[in-house]
Amino acid sequence: MTEPVVVARGITRRFGPKTAVDTVDLRIERGQIYGFLGPNGSGKTTLMRMLTGILRPSEGEALVLGVRLPGNAEPLKQQIGYMTQTFSHYRDMTVLENLRFCADIYGLTARERRARLDELLQIHDLTEQAHQMAGSLSGGQRQRLALAAAVLHRPRLLFLDEPTSAVDPESRRAFWEQLFDLVDDGASIIVSTHFMDEAERCHRIAILDHGRKRADGPPPRLMRDLDANVVEVEGGNLRLFKRDLDGRPGIMSTAQIGERLRVLVEKSIGDPAAHVRKAGKLALNVRCEVVRPNLEDVFVSATRRAVREGAA
């Protein structure tokens, strides 16, 4: 059993009175894609910055690739790649110039560099844009450049902060294929996202909310172990049902998704479908059945608990 790439204990970061990351414990195994799933402002970026050593934790500590943080993070730099949330390469330089700059900074020799840059342009489908200014690239192309630059020196651990926020589903799929290729080559990846479908592709995820870790584990297990039943309602006046159901005992949340209303019912309720039918005063012709939970349900249930705790 190899040791984990990241172990964090009680890691906390405060900005003045605000706690951006609150006593988070993490254990990330080698060769995995680990996702941070959380809404805006939940502390994903702050957590990543602490793990790369560019932000000091207010409390707690982490061991990243055997390097203790807080502490001298320099030994880490050559072994990690970091793709920032906002594009951080030079907009007034071409794709090739940017990559070349990174290659030199990471100390690739001239021969290594030439081969590697050709390869990267190929893999990330940037050959046509090689001599285009980075600032004039489309959002997706820009993110491909950022990924190419982040993996250029073959890091053992890769941090990707919302790497596909500007990417269409087709490209996102291709992007993830590349991530799996990297993992296949022995890298470990930490990726933050607020897309459910993206989180579902990770080996394991941690759900973050208001700086706290609410749940973690492989997505299928999180869905299986969900502390609630999911009932789907179809037909009739969904807006009306929603109004009737919201706030009723045993109903955790309701969300309309197109033609359907998705209702989270507490685990303690014996027959969730009947409970919803009764509480929502549904007509007989309205379909109402228990379905398999998805990751969004897990997310809603995990963050909802936070709201209740916060209110208490």
Next chain:
Amino acid sequence: MTSLRRIWAILRKELVQLRRDRTTAALILMIPQIQLILFGYAINTNVRHIPVAVVDQSRTGLSRALIQMVEATQVVDVTLRLPTVQEARRAVRASRVRAVLILPPDLDARVARSPAANMGQPDSTEFASARPVGQWIVDASDTMVAGAIKGLRLMPLAELFRQPPNRQVPTCEVALFSNPEQRTEVNVVPGLVGIILTMTMIMFTSAAIVRERERGNMEMLINTPVRPIELMLGKIVPYMGIGLVQMAIILSLGHVLFNVPVAGSLWVLLAITLLFILASLSLGLVFSTFAKSQLQAMQLTVFVLLPSILLSGFMFPYDGMPKPAQWIANVLPATHLMTMIRGVVLRDAWIEDLAGGMIWMGGFAALGLLVATLRFRKRLD
């Protein structure tokens, strides 16, 4: 080896970005030329052609001759003739003229009794009754103008009567060394190298780190293995070349336009300018680690630029300043450059003559680089 490659990478990056920034690149070349032409022609401490008014109350041949004589000095130009003293005062207040010459109605009598006219030896009683021939009312807010007109106070009047002037026997002979024709440009051209380099060098590097931050490149940069000292050196070296180019522009234009050739060794010139460039660049880097925005960096640059113009000896003689001002001036690299570069360009000073200043500037540069490197943290907080 890796270190060199990283410095090279930063350096290349800076040059590529500079090349893309056409306006800045053009300004680097244009600023020294325009400033040189501007200052070379404009700055002149030999004051001439000051506009003055005349109130001639005597209206005699003598008064007209006197006015002609005053004009012949070229220090003043009579641009106004006014009937009354009141009107003359108003003209001074309104800045239409800088001074007024008042010739009283009894001018002829006063001239006759004046010792300046050299009409025989005045005895002591007569000396007491001798009164000045005319009066100057001067707007003395500009001390240089006032000084020039004060110089007219002692004008000998003997020439008025076609007599040889009272030959004054000088106590000392003055040999004008290195600028015999007393041309201001000779002092201005080499000094301008210091001023322009202070401005461009500090400005470039004071924005160097801030710009990475403002454009959002810093987070990427601090996640790479680049060392602070490599970053600093990579940002300094390209501008050293630019500084030398600017110096070359100023001095060669100075030679062509203002006839100020470089008397001393070009190697010595290169050495002192490089040291000065290094000192200015490292000062800019230190600013860059303090400033939170490019605007702040700019303000810090001006904070140094103004005293560099006013206290360094560029405009006013260093030796004439009060002690505390000299202490401040001594901290500025520009002050040391001013002395040294004038030494090399005008007096063929050699390395030994300049050792003190060179050591000081080298120390300044090293200290600045050290402070900037230590202050630069590869962290966001």
